[in-house]
Amino acid sequence: MATNKYYSESELVQKKQSGEFNWLDYVNHHSKEWQNEYADFCRERGLSVSDESAEKFVDYKGEELEKALADGNA
DSSP states (O other), X not given: OOOOOOOOHHHHHHHHHHTSOOHHHHHHTTOHHXXXXXXXXXXXXXXXXXXXXXXXXXXHHHHHHHHHHHHXXX
């Protein structure tokens, strides 16, 4: 994973929606933590680093957040 400039969530969404970033760019420019988690995510699931696996990772992170929010409201 390359060292990249990190952007806020809103900036990342804007760059993704405009077509400037793909999902792999999104992950790589989110945070160092996400880069590390994504590498683990791919390794644990036997996935290659790609736009497709990055999209799966973003979906996974969204599901984690939804679960945490639901657990917090229970």
